[in-house]
Amino acid sequence: MKIIHTLPELRTHLAQFKHPALVPTMGNLHDGHLALIRQAKPLGDVTIASIFVNRLQFAPHEDFDTYPRTLDADCAKLESAGCNVVFAPSEKEFYPEPQTFKVQPPPELADILEGHFRPGFFTGVCTVVLKLFNAVFSEAQGRRVAVFGKKDYQQQMVIRRMVQQLALPIDIVTGDTLRAPDGLALSSRNGYLSADERAEAVQISLALKAMAKALRKGEKDIAALEARALQTLADRGWQPDYLTVRRRHDLHPPQAEDLGTDDLVVLGAARLGKTRLIDNLEV
Ligand code: PAF
Numbered sequence: 001m002k003i004i005h006t007l008p009e010l011r012t013h014l015a016q017f018k019h020p021a022l023v024p025t026m027g028n029l030h031d032g033h034l035a036l037i038r039q040a041k042p043l044g045d046v047t048i049a050s051i052f053v054n055r056l057q058f059a060p061h062e063d064f065d066t067y068p069r070t071l072d073a074d075c076a077k078l079e080s081a082g083c084n085v086v087f088a089p090s091e092k093e094f095y096p097e098p099q100t101f102k103v104q105p106p107p108e109l110a111d112i113l114e115g116h117f118r119p120g121f122f123t124g125v126c127t128v129v130l131k132l133f134n135a136v137f138s139e140a141q142g143r144r145v146a147v148f149g150k151k152d153y154q155q156q157m158v159i160r161r162m163v164q165q166l167a168l169p170i171d172i173v174t175g176d177t178l179r180a181p182d183g184l185a186l187s188s189r190n191g192y193l194s195a196d197e198r199a200e201a202v203q204i205s206l207a208l209k210a211m212a213k214a215l216r217k218g219e220k221d222i223a224a225l226e227a228r229a230l231q232t233l234a235d236r237g238w239q240p241d242y243l244t245v246r247r248r249h250d251l252h253p254p255q256a257e258d259l260g261t262d263d264l265v266v267l268g269a270a271r272l273g274k275t276r277l278i279d280n281l282e283v
Pocket of ligand 1: 024025026052054057125128129152155
């Protein structure tokens with residue numbers, strides 16, 4: 001496995017391949033990321049993982065400075081999963097000057113849910129992802145694939161729309177969320193949880209599961225369903241941002257005619273102590 005830190009070296013190395021498959025990450029990798037690598041492998045002739053903690057997608061009060069940087073451990077895991085190339089640029093390499101050109105995703109998709117609670121988040125994500133695409137795919141001549149996890153449900157939708165609207169010649173593939181045995185979605189941020197918090201953390205997944213079950217049983221009162229779920233977590237000491245039912249195709253609230261269809265997803269974000277967790281479940 002080759003570990004590359006600069007753009008020119010990346011482009012030179014990738015020039016010998018036609019069909020790159022990219023898994024963009026911020027490092028601190030867990031089995032969910034490795035599953036994405038394994039999913040990417042048969043989709044290209046070279047599998048690349050990028051590791052870059054992207055300042056642009058963190059608000060000033062968020063965890064950019066404390067986000068774990070674990071490059072050596074990450075590379076060992078990537079190698080064991082069959083990754084061929086790690087692209088881990090320094091901030092100076094990737095943003096040699098302040099990144100003032102940015103990709104502005106549409107508010108109806110990017111200012112709701114995560115974007116409402118983390119203003120500017122998807123601008124930061126789209127900008128870095130487009131730049132990573134340009135870094136990795138510039139020499140490719142055939143199918144180009146990028147794989148994103150469904151745990152960041154809104155993120156993969158925003159990126160799909162960016163690719164579609166900007167006519168980028170890249171196939172976006174999504175990987176299912178991996179869960180711990182108790183049902184907690186794997187996330188780099190789970191590492192922030194104390195032992196007690198880790199035991200409690202599964203409750204966000206259970207709350208979403210209960211919502212999905214009620215919907216499948218024919219629940220029509222979405223506002224009451226959401227309020228119950230929020231209250232359940234709040235009663236247990238969480239600070240929920242949202243627990244909500246949305247349409248899969250645009251993440252907007254369902255209309256009466258959407259209920260009972262397979263176009264529904266439940267999504268949640270909540271803070272447990274200092275850790276903000278997100279999860280979702282297609283109904
Ligand atoms: O999902 C992530 O880890 C990040 O948002 C991504 C896609 C690597 C962009 O920095």
